[in-house]
Amino acid sequence: MELVGEIYKLTRTFPDIEKFGLASQMNRCAVSIPSNIAEGTSKSSDKHFNKYLEDSLGSAFELETQLIIAFREKYLTEKEYNILVETINQLQKMISRFKDRLG
Incomplete structure (x- = not known):
C-alpha cells in the first residue's frame, strides 16, 4: 500500500501529456x-x-517496466528511481516466495 502512495505522489509530478x-x-x-x-x-x-x-506479480513487473520508461524520459531522478525499483524488486520477491509456499 505504501508503494501505491509513492507512485501516486511521483505521477503527480509528470508532465500533463502523461496524465492519461x-x-x-x-x-x-x-x-x-x-x-x-x-x-x-x-x-x-x-x-x-x-x-x-500471479496477477499481482505481473502487475509488479509491469510497474517496474513503466518506471524504467519514466526514468528514461527523465520524469524522476536517479535516486528516486533506485529507491522505487528496489522497493518493487523486494515486493516481487515477497510475492514469488508466497506463491511458492502455496504450491
Whole structure:
C-alpha cells in the first residue's frame, strides 16, 4: 500500500501529456498489486489464490517496466528511481516466495 502512495505522489509530478498515458497506467498497476492479493484471499483454494498472486506479480513487473520508461524520459531522478525499483524488486520477491509456499 505504501508503494501505491509513492507512485501516486511521483505521477503527480509528470508532465500533463502523461496524465492519461504513462501516469495513469502506473497508477493502475500500483493499485492492482495489493488489490489482487486482497481479492485472492477471498478464494476458497490455494490454487485460486495463486492465480491472483500471479496477477499481482505481473502487475509488479509491469510497474517496474513503466518506471524504467519514466526514468528514461527523465520524469524522476536517479535516486528516486533506485529507491522505487528496489522497493518493487523486494515486493516481487515477497510475492514469488508466497506463491511458492502455496504450491
